[in-house]
Amino acid sequence: MMAPAATALSLELRVLAESPDVSAVAAVPTAPVGDYTDLEVLRRFAADVDVLTFDHEHVPTEHLRALLADGVAVRPGPEALVHAQDKLVMRRAVDRLGLPNPRWAAVADAGELVAFGEDAGWPVVLKTPRGGYDGKGVMVLRTADAARGQEPARWFEQTEGPLLVEEMVPFARELSALVARAPSGEVRAWPVVESIQVGGVCDEVLAPAPDLLPEVAAAAADTARTIATELGVTGVMAAELFETPGRGPGFLVNELAMRPHNSGHWTMDGAVTGQFEQHLRAVLDLPLGDTGLVGGAAVMKNFLGGENQDLFGAYRAAMGAEPRAKIHNYGKAVRPGRKIGHVNVTGGADEIPELRRRASRAAAILRDGRA
Numbered sequence: 001m002m003a004p005a006a007t008a009l010s011l012e013l014r015v016l017a018e019s020p021d022v023s024a025v026a027a028v029p030t031a032p033v034g035d036y037t038d039l040e041v042l043r044r045f046a047a048d049v050d051v052l053t054f055d056h057e058h059v060p061t062e063h064l065r066a067l068l069a070d071g072v073a074v075r076p077g078p079e080a081l082v083h084a085q086d087k088l089v090m091r092r093a094v095d096r097l098g099l100p101n102p103r104w105a106a107v108a109d110a111g112e113l114v115a116f117g118e119d120a121g122w123p124v125v126l127k128t129p130r131g132g133y134d135g136k137g138v139m140v141l142r143t144a145d146a147a148r149g150q151e152p153a154r155w156f157e158q159t160e161g162p163l164l165v166e167e168m169v170p171f172a173r174e175l176s177a178l179v180a181r182a183p184s185g186e187v188r189a190w191p192v193v194e195s196i197q198v199g200g201v202c203d204e205v206l207a208p209a210p211d212l213l214p215e216v217a218a219a220a221a222d223t224a225r226t227i228a229t230e231l232g233v234t235g236v237m238a239a240e241l242f243e244t245p246g247r248g249p250g251f252l253v254n255e256l257a258m259r260p261h262n263s264g265h266w267t268m269d270g271a272v273t274g275q276f277e278q279h280l281r282a283v284l285d286l287p288l289g290d291t292g293l294v295g296g297a298a299v300m301k302n303f304l305g306g307e308n309q310d311l312f313g314a315y316r317a318a319m320g321a322e323p324r325a326k327i328h329n330y331g332k333a334v335r336p337g338r339k340i341g342h343v344n345v346t347g348g349a350d351e352i353p354e355l356r357r358r359a360s361r362a363a364a365i366l367r368d369g370r371a
Contacts, residue, residue: 064081110147174243189291271293307367
């Protein structure tokens with residue numbers, strides 16, 4: 001999805017691909033296959049690029065530090081990216097910056113886990129500090145007996161170092177504050193959006209978040225700007241938030257992502273500058289683009305793998321049914337429950353219910369292969 005923006009700016013992208021059939025290979029002419037956990041593979045790849053950036057947070061932190069020592073321009077740098085790689089590091093940073101955190105603790109065994117639950121109240125949420133996403137690496141524990149159970153014990157055995165436990169936050173909805181920061185220090189924020197999750201996976205994004213109090217929206221955007229600035233982020237960063245009316249500034253920080261993010265896909269059609277172009281501008285230290293809406297509102301709807309294996313064959317029905325829908329197909333193999341694309345629909349500020357209906361209809365046709 002970064003390739004069209006790179007082409008428009010006459011920039012050459014090169015991708016270190018995990019396998020020859022990943023979707024980026026079809027979009028980028030130079031895409032050698034290699035293991036991103038192998039430092040020497042990373043060094044060979046980095047030798048031929050001007051700037052190294054990421055589409056996920058899983059490259060080992062120590063490898064990034066080694067590349068930085070080699071003189072590679074790594075953006076975001078490892079000292080910033082570790083806050084998206086390690087949730088315990090992130091929680092400590094949010095506390096240090098005086099920003100709104102849920103109650104949390106690092107726990108090394110079932111005894112410490114139970115002690116936290118008894119103090120904070122049940123249920124609690126246990127997380128692996130590294131590697132979790134889209135609901136993976138997250139476990140809800142509702143009682144002390146559950147905390148002493150076999151599954152938490154297995155996590156403690158298999159994880160190096162402590163796990164993260166947090167209070168289970170009673171929130172009204174999930175929000176996302178997306179910003180971009182350049183090495184020059186310039187920061188721009190998009191409107192704060194509502195992110196709707198189904199089964200731990202982002203399903204819809206509504207931009208801007210409907211009926212969000214202006215003071216909460218401003219504070220959320222300021223929080224994201226503060227995190228990006230104080231942690232030295234380069235590129236796009238999403239601060240995922242819980243809206244908590246009556247508590248703190250009206251929200252708590254949930255997680256961070258230091259890359260273009262699912263909650264920002266609406267910007268491809270709904271903002272003056274989409275997140276993928278902005279990420280390129282930021283990592284190259286170019287002036288950042290305007291982040292305002294091109295209309296009054298935008299809705300993004302993910303579509304997951306379903307019965308239909310022939311997405312292209314469903315284009316005629318989807319486009320005919322919803323000509324306002326902009327289809328973004330990731331070129332991934334179709335598997336049940338896998339994110340394989342999204343639909344954006346833009347319109348007026350008072351049209352969000354209608355935009356949701358249109359985006360959902362187009363996505364359903366693509367998923368099912370029929371209108």
